[in-house]
Amino acid sequence: MGRKKHPVLTLLKLEFVNKFGTVSLKDGKSVFKSLFYIIGVGALMVALYYVSIIFFNMFERAGILYEALVLVYGVVFAFLCITGVSSTSKVLYYKGDNEILMRFPIKPIHMFVSKTLFLILTQLGLVMVVLVPLLVGYAAVTEVGISYYVRIPISILFCVLIPFFIANVFAIPGTHLANKIKNKHGLIIILFTIVVSLFFAIYMLLFDSMVQFLKDTEFSVFSPEVVKIIKDVCKYLIPIKYLADMMVLNELYIAYPVLINLTALTLIGTILVIVKLYQKTLLGNIEAEGSAFKKVTKNKVRPVFLSLMNKEFLEIFRSVNYSFQYFVLACAMPLMVFFCNRITLALAKNQVGEQITLGITLLVMLIFTTIICSFSATSISREGNNVYHIKIIPVSPLTQLAAKFTMYFIVSFVANVVCIAVIIFTKQLEVKQAFGAFGVVQACSIALTLFSMRRDIVKPYFNLSGEGELVANNVNTTMSVGIGLLIALVIGVGAMFIGYLVAVETALYYSLGVAGGLLILSFLTYFTRLKHRFDYIGT
């Protein structure tokens, strides 16, 4: 008889299988997938290494290399704390298997330990992939001794443990907060939009600075005032600065005791929280997951079309998952387009000239429009088990689909109007060109919506999970994004070439022509045997 496996190990294996699936050396597909994953991670690490060299060089030129290291630790630390709270809360308190596991004779301590180990190991993997190339990149910019490389694993250990323990302490209040705002859908959309926009803005500003630095390495991207601010901020970035101190052998007599004591303190905090609250919160959350909100409404009478649109809107609005995929991205789109356009225009204008600005704007706008429009590729699939409703109600297929289309149209139209207003206001394009670009993007977004909807009518995928939502990407969405990117390239790059080689006006006519052609084609494709296709949905 074989040795009995410890329950913690069995549960840990279950967590890994759930997250990453099983890898079998006998299965070619599985081996290929694993190889692809390893190569992808390797490529990411190499990319991070080269980006970090540019980043550290930029700071070194301004004489603030140490501060750059503090900032890197700061960002990684903050990221790990925030994602740690989220993943701890999900894995320890929310995950659906808690409900299943609690039915079995498994001790809560075993469940907790296996899930904790899973979190620590995945966190360790993440930190290694991100931090190792950055720290090696630092070493490539300045002289470091061999002991620097020995300290990398120690720094990684602190970077995994301290944020993990902090995340554990904050996971319970975080979970309670999430439960409190769970049904405040408008607030969630606003918060997500702010966070997405903020991250994107910071990312693009940093990218902009790096591009400027690359163009002129003698030029310092930081003014003396900014250098002073960075130095002051880093001086007070406690306890994160001690991780950098440890690496550059600065004030080690303070750095090590602070880091060790902080690890111990947060560990004690975690143990206290777990002992007192784990089981209670777990039970509370299993109850909260199924809970729903109450909203007293009147028996309001609406016209059929508006009622269909209202239902479609509520189904998206009341899902955090769908809201994020759709409304949040639509809200953040103008800001994303503005930043992308500003940087690419600045780059291209210097290299080639103003003739290609229209093409670049179209390319950028069409890429973001594609992402938003791809949501319509799940218009039928999202119905899931409710698909019978669309077949039994006494409303023609054309009207039902038109209600869905109108809602997508309104969202993309508003997003495009705001985008163009921003582009005109910031003088990224002339008014006439901007209106032309709006026409092109709007026509393409209608065409793409119709292509995507048609695809989903012909072949819906009703693989819903959890709260009856589509979580995994389906083929229709992938195809929609593929077609959208192709359209963006054909129109955007084509307009750039024509603008540069012939004239901007000709580029505009070209874009309008292609977009008009696509619009006609999409209408023809969409309406061909539409009723017949509709009748076969879900059969």
Added chain:
Amino acid sequence: MLEIKNLYKKYRNSERFSVRDLSLELKPGEIFGFLGQNGAGKSTTIKCLTGIYPFTSGTIKICGYDIQKDPINAKMNMGYVPDNHSVYEKLTGREYVNFLADIYKVSKREREARFDKYVAQFKLGHAVDTQIKSYSHGMKQKISIIGALIHNPKLWVLDEPMTGLDHQSMIEILKRMYDHCQEGNTVFFSSHNLDLVSKVCDRVTIIKDGIQQCTIDLHVKGNKETLESTFVKITATEQDLINRTTDDIFGIGR
């Protein structure tokens, strides 16, 4: 009320017909039972008559409207309760019923009167303004029924309506079925439950392998009592007969 003539249905990529030459005629004011074993073709027939599935040949008329030629009017006269109790769970009970009332163009006065009546009858008053995702299995079934009845359909179709319901909920639904027929409407429902069908139905049809075997009038003396034996005789397979012999040997079921 419902007229099915020579219905044939073959699924795409299937070589056999799931329903073959099925004909039925339902009268106003009757409860009609549709009996058959799993996979006999009950749900397929129901999905054809509700417009969910297209069918190969034959005609289906609801209140004189052809489901293929005039689907809007045909569906306007029908209410359907599916076997999976699936409803839009992100909506509240009231929002869901109001959505359907809008779709069936029910006036405000009528929808309010019916809504209040059904909510009271099904004892859902405490939950109508809560999201449906928090409802129990039985509550989902009840809100689905209210949604199907909000336009007071002439034909009410239910697919396995009693599956997984407690005794009290079953009684509430049966009472609603009786009341609906008393108002001159028709109820058509499929079930496995022979005892229930024999108690509530006026007529039943038994289907096996997609073929209609017989239609029995339960008001004819003796038919109610012999329904079970008739059903078993019609639907029994060779394996069932072997099992029965074995049961007889071991004295099971005596």
